[in-house]
Amino acid sequence: MTQEFSGSTALVTGGTAGIGRGVALRLAALGADVVVHGRDPERGAEVVAEAGAAGGRARFVAADLSDPGDVLRLAAAAGAVDVLVNNAGVYRFAAAADSTAEMFDLHMAVNARAPMLLVGALVPGMAERGRGAVVNLSTLAASIPARGAAVYGASKAALEIMTRVWADEFGARGVRVNAVASGPVRTPGTVEMGEDTLAAVAHSTVLHRVGELDEIVEAIVFLASDRAGYVTGTVLGAYGGQQAIG
Template sequence: MTSVDLAGRVALVTGATSGIGAATAALLAERGAHVLVAGRDAARGAHVVAAIRTRGGKADFVAADLRTADSVRQLAREATGLGGGHVDILVNNAGIYPLGPTERASRSDVDTVYDVNVKAPFYLVAELAPEMAERGRGAIVNVSTQAAQKGMAGAALYGSSKAALDQLTRSWVAEYGPRGVRVNTVSPGPTRTQGTAAMGDDLDALAAEAPAGRPAEPEEIAEAIAYLAGDSASFVQGALLAVDGGRTAI
């Protein structure tokens, strides 16, 4: 372990069994946090937890289906129990990102995207932020997307759900910020993960539109999330940190 600035903190990371979530879980653990790895795939979760423990970190897997309010609230309760009665850091990373023409989106598609991308973070914050506020300390990091800031053909459903999450960040700053809970957003650009592998050359083409000219690695996004979760960002509230290679700047 090379850094322990998050020692004693409990961090719940959703969608943490692969990609950006797994990289974030690993980095928060390296910095001393007890990380709760939330996801639906127990085998992948066990792999992430084992890797963290092998490096000397502390982690546990928590099964999570974010498509229903009851299961989200159950996740919050289990995380609080595993955390010894509290969660100090919440990373709302889990998300689904179907792309395609608006007219082809089914009612089920719309419901599922908003259940996972908007309602799940909402219910998790409703369960966990009040206790953070009572203790006068906490950090919430919402993971958004460049598609929430720029109009992109085929991304109406995904982009609008994340734009809603961006607004939730601002609302939660007003609601919980005065009581010591910091809420911020990280907005990634195209990133190489298991989930985006199916995009093939389209991922590189999308990334080529940005000044950086390449997709991000999950660890690059995780660094931004960990910064906002830690004390180095103690005066950062309501920020939207674009980690998109400069795409939204041009």
């Protein structure tokens, strides 16, 4: 296996489960020193051990991304990084009448404010060194209305516009900033939604299926790699295609 990230350090938020775990393990396998963020030290230790067993290098840092002070502590603990993957996120669905201020604030804090603070703390260092990559995890719900997902979609739409602005801000100094808009993906979290719900969502895609975790992982890793050296300010849609109207 190629070691295309050899000599690089990567921070992956939400790296102890689902897509984030897959990204952390993949980057470690490709030679990166990976800082795995999460909230559960036990799950963090499992990811670190799995990366090590495969010959990779990883360490775990716990942080609460809803707390801005803790986000900055995470940035300080990560140190100088070459790749930042803002994967961590919350998603709670509710109709307008059932949405609360607390729900809105949590989504904006974790899905938009935390990436903003990490970019502000870590990316200027990348720019000084003349290279780096940021990949933010977004969702199809940021651009296509999804019932009950107004708050979640709004937080990710905020992340997408920040992605484009950051690409402009840092591009001339060698830092690329992109996002992956994921569609329905089979993870332990989404499986809890039930097979009927997953099947209904799957049939809304051109490919008529939900995505597999590795398919999203590969999109993120590609954008983080030098293979995407001329790609920045882009939101890559990885959601199985959008059906035509009519």
